[in-house]
Structures are given as C-alpha cells and as structure tokens.
Amino acid sequence: MVKSSPHKIQEIRRASRRLVRALGFMKANLAGTSLSPSAVHAIVEIGSGQAGRASELAATLQLEKSTVSRLLDRLSEKGLLTVTPSARDKRAQDLELTASGARLYGEIERFADAQVSAALEHLPGSCHDTVRLGLELYAAALQGEKPKPEFQIQSGYTPGILAAVTEFHALYYAQNFEFGAVFERKVATEMAEFLARVDHPQNEVFYAAIHGRVVGSVSIDGEDLADGVAHLRWFIVGDQARGTGMGQRLLAEALRFVDDMGFAETQLWTFRGLQAARHLYEQAGFVLVEEKPGQQWGKEVSEQKFLRPHGASGAGP
Amino acid sequence: MVKSSPHKIQEIRRASRRLVRALGFMKANLAGTSLSPSAVHAIVEIGSGQAGRASELAATLQLEKSTVSRLLDRLSEKGLLTVTPSARDKRAQDLELTASGARLYGEIERFADAQVSAALEHLPGSCHDTVRLGLELYAAALQGEKPKPEFQIQSGYTPGILAAVTEFHALYYAQNFEFGAVFERKVATEMAEFLARVDHPQNEVFYAAIHGRVVGSVSIDGEDLADGVAHLRWFIVGDQARGTGMGQRLLAEALRFVDDMGFAETQLWTFRGLQAARHLYEQAGFVLVEEKPGQQWGKEVSEQKFLRPHGASGAGP
DNA sequence: CATAACAGTTGCATTATGCAACCAAGTGAG
C-alpha cells in the first residue's frame, strides 16, 4: 500500500483545522438560536431520526452520558423535546421533538443548508462532488471504516466510456512502462472502431461506474478474430477503483457473456510485467500459450497471448 | 451558476458533522497531553509559525481575546511558552515556544500525523488526493475564499490528453445536446489522427493541467485545410475548470501560435447554442461567416463556421 | 494634541463537561 507523503498529510491536517474552526464558528451563531453546539447537534440528530435514545446520542456526539442527560433536561425544559420512558425497555427513554422543537429543527436545517450552499457558491459547480466525496471518505476513514465500493457492472455504450478507457490505459502505461502517444492513439482509434459495431450481437462492452463516471471496463470483440473466437480487449480499472475487486467482477461478467454466446474460446494479448492482471486472467481460466517480443504498442515489450477454452473456470488450487 | 442539489448539501453536512466529531474526539486524547483542544490548536499554530501574536491567535482560533489571554497564561505557567513584550509595538507580545513547548509541539505533530496516516490507510491511495482537495476546497469556501485557479498552459503531447479531450467533449455534448457514440468516436479518431502528425511545425496542441491532469485543451491543425489556413480544433475546457478564464488563456495561446506561424487566416466549426464559446471566439477576433444545418457530429444541429484573419484581435467595444 | 483604534488584562457570570457513585431494569450462566 502506498503511504501518503508527509506533505500531503500536513495539508490535510491544515485543512481539517480550518474546517473545524469554520464550522465551529457557524455553530456558535447557528440560526440565531441561543443553543450550544452540542444542543444543536442533538436537535439535528433527533430531528433527522438518527437518534431515538440518549445512549445513541452519546455515541454519535461523543459525549459522556451524564452530559447528554443534562443536555436533554435543558432541551425538554425549553419545550423542544419530549422524553418518555420507552415501552419496550423501561430503562431507556424515547426522544422526540415537540412541535416547537421540530420547528427549530427546520430552521436549523434551512440555515445550515443556506450556509453550505453559500459556501459552495464560491466554488465552481464541478468541485462540489470533490468536496462531498472528500469529506465523506475522510470522515469514514477517521472512524476506521473502509469505504464500500458501490459499483454496478453495466453494458453497452455510455458517454465517456471511450475516453475513460483511453485515459486509464494512457496514464497507467505511461507511468509504469513509459508508453506514449502511439499507444494512447492506438487504444482510442481501435476502440472507436470497435464501438461502431458494438451493437453486433457477438460484441459487447462492459463497464463499472461510480457516481456516473466510468471507472473500469472490458470489452468482448467477437468479430475481429477467427469465427467462434472471442477477443477480450481493453480490460482496465482506473486508479480510483483498483483493489476493490472490480477487475474480477468485470472479467466474470465478460466471460459470462462469452460463455452464453457459445464462443469456442477466448483470446487476449497482454505483456509481461502486468502481474495483477495475469493473476486475474489465470483465475478466470486463461492460460498463457505464447510469448514473444513485439512492439505493437509503440514500445518493445514481451507480448503474451492468453487463451481460455469455452466454460473454463480457473486453475485448480 | 449551477446550484447544488439539496441532497448533495445534506450529504456534505452529514459528513461535516461526522468529521467534526471524529476530529474532536482525536483532540481530547491528543498525544496524551492534558491540554484542552484550544490549547493544542494554539501550540500548533504558534509552533508552525502561523501565529506570533495573541490577536492573530484569536483570529485563527475564532476565540475572544480574553479567552486567548488566559489560554496563553496557562500555557506559559506550564512552561510551554514565553510571552515577551514586542519590541516594535509595546502593546503587543511575541509568542514563542520554549524548549519543552517545542518538544510537545513535535509530539503533537507526530501523533496527529500518525492519526491521519492511519485513517488514510483505510482508503485506497488514489482517494487521498480527493480527500485533500475536498477538504481544502471546502475549508476555503466556508471562509468565503475563491480558490485560485493555478494552471499553466503547455503545448505538445502529454499522456492522457487525447482521453481528456475526448472525455470533455463526450460528456459535455452528451449532457447538453444528447450527442452520442458517433460524436465521441469522431472526436477520438480524428484527434488521434492529428496527434500522429502534431510534431509537424504547423500543428500544435495546447493544454492546461491542474495537479498533472489535463483540464482544458485546444489544437491548431495547420495541414488539413487550405495552405496558409489554420484550423482551430478541439477547443474545450473541462467541468472542473469552467469559469476560470482558462478558455480565454488557451485561445490566446493558440492564436499567438497561429499569428507567429504566419497563417493568413484561422477557421473553426462549431454550432448554434454554444454561447459562451461564441463569445470567446468573437472576443478573439473570429467572425461568423456561414451557418447551415448539418449532422457531421451525429446529430442535426445548426453548424457555424467562424473565420479570423491574421492578427485580428477582437471586436471593438 | 485630542481622539479613536488597537492589544491585551481582569472581574464576573455562565455553561459545558467529565468523573464517580448511584439506581433501576434487562441479560445470561449455572
């Protein structure tokens, strides 16, 4: 795993500090209420249905239960909250906002939304997702969560897929093997040609998207090799999604298509040095059948041909 | 300007709350010191040379000056800090960490770095930049800053440029004009062809990069039209950089090249409905000379031909 | 030179908070 550079960490910490202060500042004047930060957080949590118990509140707000107890006292004294003993567990108590509590919650929501909205206005709209994603990832990471890779494999053309596949190839191979313009052009041109005939029943392109962006893809070209031979092409997963099992999923989906269509065998060309990919290929039933130097990608590498017979499903243990 | 959806704002707020709590939690136990959050922040600010005055500290920590005064008292009592009257301004006082203060600062730094580093370990390395950028942008936005668009215009092939240009075209025109595969393929194929001969002295590709990623580009094709006629092609700025003046800069750079190379005139094709671009073109001295329906981009639009004579520099006021 | 603005201090009141000891209600093993 790649460690983040100290410099990057510094920058993250620096931004966090600013953030905490800026948000802390917001909280103080929040919606003109005279409530403390914790009280506001409590109202929000209860109002949004995230916390129905005092103990839950203590957990999310990271406060001691006694503090929460008193906090709830204050809020119910002000008539913002009803605290009723729970029916199921007589130790516990159900928390619910009163009408005026709900009104306050609404105000806080509107106020906070406006604040955030105003802040975001300072940024070009395209940054909004970066902000959202960055915050979510970091918040999750701080609490020790691994982000769940939510992606779905889909098939067929989607805008940007040619670009994405080209980009991943160009950047990855430029960085790791110093491939250049020839390679990027080759990928773009050949895949463009393929996409023109992707609707042919023996062809298909698969991709995984996160937040509407293509982050991984693989294609089956059923026409360009011999009859009954499927050609697995442009198999790649972008930086953002590497190590999430996406490659495996894509490959599985593609091979299911291959088997469903009754191809006698599947071929693919790659070259020596792509260990992770090779592992995936072999797991999926591919076998290395040929290896020789070549420079079809604009640079001399040891090209490898893999083959997978119909229905093969991986090397034994 | 595009408003962010309420949903997105909710998500940002939700993540912010988690973040503040998680960080708040970190602060409490921070490095095993018995210091309050503010005290730790103060040490960090002073230690990192960001604050040499009490008033500066009050500003960055968003605290009242009296609070800061007392905070500094406590710290100097503990021998972490020296508070000496400033030479230049007898009202003010210079803040400096003592040896033991500096040691503590070092510990805090190491501890916090380790925390952040540990958190980041939960994320794939490729997310780190998203986190950093997202936090920085949001922190800046909350304090009302507009992020400075730091980009430089460069020329020549760079890995990923074909992909980036294709992507921006595909996504933008798919979203706004429902262009599809035909268009994306056309862009990729033609630009790939162009890049094969971009080293010819009459051709050039210009691009702007942020953090090493291409976010805007324009090309001059000096060969595909008549002799002495420059063809301005693939002019586009990505989402992330729209509204930053990058388009103008790219265009200016491209036209400088055109004029330097002594082209008699420059032509470009676009179509009705791209107002922002049209404005830029006219500012740069282009004039609309022809308009007729066509479908060279895979969909029927009102195609426009613009022309700019050598050295023209924009419409008068 | 008078006045305002600035940097910081101090008295006072308020509030949030944690710890420890406590109670009451559920849980589980034998």
Next chain:
DNA sequence: CTCACTTGGTTGCATAATGCAACTGTTATG
C-alpha cells in the same frame, strides 16, 4: 430461579472554557 453482570440513565461535585464588559496602556490619525 438466582446471582452476578451489563446497560441506560441520574445526580453531586469539581473544574475548565468561554464571552461580555470595563479597564490599562500604546499607537495611529486628523
């Protein structure tokens, strides 16, 4: 069923953090 243990919450106590307002001394400005 019983006894020890856990869970959800309350209360007494001490303390730390904070803001406001009034204050001192210094510098800037007309």
